[in-house]
Amino acid sequence: MTAPERTVYLDHAATTPMVPAAVEAMTAHLLEVGNPSSLHASGRHARRIVEESRETIAQAVGCRPGEVVFTSGGTEADNLAVKGIHWSRMDALGGTPRLLASAVEHHAVLDATDWLRDADEADVRLIRVDATGSVDLDHLRELVSERPVSLISVMWANNEVGTVQPIEEIVAIAAEHGIPVHTDAVQAVGAVPVDFAASGVDAMTITGHKLGGPYGVGALVVRRELELTPLVHGGGQERDIRSGTLDTPAIAGFAAAVELAVKEQADRATRIGALRDDLVRRVREVVPDAHVHGGALDPLGVHRLPGNAHLGFPDCEGDSLLMLLDAHGIETSTGSACSAGVPQPSHVLLAMGCDPVQARHSLRFSLGHTSTAADVDAVVEAIGPAVERARAARAR
Ligand SMILES: Cc1ncc(COP(=O)(O)O)c(C=O)c1O
Known part of the structure; x- marks a missing residue:
């Protein structure tokens, strides 16, 4: 052939x-030395790039810069949200609260909830969807009314069939019971309008390589007031929620891509x-x-x-x-x-x-x-x- x-x-x-803007922003910093946590001039330069990138991303997705926690991508951000919020709420609620996710979540969420069920005996329940893949809000209402719930995780838009979920209604149901909501917005940012603050969600996953940025970088946007147990321990670089030296060039490329994708959405x-x-x-x-x-x-x-x-x-x-x-x-x-x-x-x-x-x-x-x-x-x-x-x- x-x-x-x-x-x-x-x-x-x-x-x-x-996108070319992300390649340019990333390559501009590849040959520069400087750990953003170092105090000398090179470190401060790297820190400035990271913080400017954080501001750019915050502006594009409608959150405060301090709410952007950089991660290695969507999978890590989903795991951090699901396990981190569930564990911290478990401490607050006591016992083994229920954990809810939609039945059509990405494996980064579903395998994390499965793991919590097996390792921690979490009471994981999947929220049913209809024939279009949209969450069944009556089933959600039923599940939240039965016993305390640590977290509801429902993606903004589905990666397989493209269904955009009724996030506003889900947040309204969660709010009646004081339950935090995490949304995986990996497929949504740049494709449909996404505004973190206006949506009322408490945590939101985004990633670089789905919107024109590099692989291996993403973020969990987390409301400042939300308690979260860290998964990766070490230098505490990201608000003590996530440790690890930040990848300055990738973060600069990620920010350039998010900015452009949202502007051109x-x-x-x-x-x-x-x-x-x-x-x-x-x-x-x-x-x-x-x-x-x-x-x-x-x-x-x-x-x-x-x-x-x-x-x-x-x-x-x-x-x-x-x-x-x-x-x-x-x-x-x-x-x-x-x-x-x-x-x-x-x-x-x-x-x-x-x-x-x-x-x-x-x-x-x-x-x-x-x-x-x-x-x-x-x-x-x-x-x-x-x-x-x-x-x-x-x-x-
Ligand atoms: C909806 C959704 N969530 C999470 C991920 C994982 O993101 P990443 O590849 O950045 O780890 C993907 C990628 O396939 C996805 O489509």
Whole structure:
């Protein structure tokens, strides 16, 4: 087989290319020496860059600079929120309070809650979602009314099907019981409007590589009044909540990316949402029984991320389709994870009511800031033959 002429990258929800502004901000500091905790001039210079970056991020996401706690990315920030808040509330509430997370959270939250259940006997309950992946608010009301709850963790927007959660309503329910709310906003910042203070949440996860910044850097935004037990002990660099020497160049790149993504959010949403709608419409012309998983297409991102197209192709293994498109240079994703070499259906689709067979028919196209109309044309050209071959392979 001849190598594809170009890569059509449609996996922006997994990671998105760095924007030039972030590359510039990061590389400008790579050759500089200075630990931001050192007192000499080089250390003070590094500290100034870190603090200016903190201010930039705070301004972009609507929090105070002192509320930004830098971490190594989204996974660490989610773990810090879930375990750190649960443990500190456990001390305050006594006993083993209930811990709530939605059934469609990323594994960074769900595996942390599973771990707490196994290691600490936490009473973990998953909040049900409807067929679009949106949290069932009546179930949440029921779960919070039964016994004390340490934390509610519900993501701002889902990474697989793009569903934007009713954060305002969740915060209102939590507030009636004095329960803190954590939200994983990794997929949301830069894609839909996000304002930490206005949302009323107590902690919020963000990460660099999903919005045009570098890998390996993120933050947990934490309300100053919220008590949190640290997970990583050492020099106490980040308000004693998180230890470790800060990565000054990565933080500068992260801040530049957040600033730009938020500034361009509305324009990007309009452009990317239109491309996504075009992709779905034209794929369905070629493969009429392909169907959309999740909420209605909604270019402005009120209920669904503008760049997300999650499609089910009946009688096709999503993994086969992925590999067939990859051979044409088209890069996509299935929500399935491999366990011992066997693809497992996505927990998100199962929670939305898909059966395991339907769940394995799916493919996620996620568009982002570098997506073009030519990318959509390439998918439309390749999808028909790819689906035919995947169906034939399955029938064999
Ligand atoms: C919703 C969500 N949360 C958390 C993460 C983990 O973030 P990171 O890759 O920065 O650890 C991801 C990335 O896949 C994600 O999509």
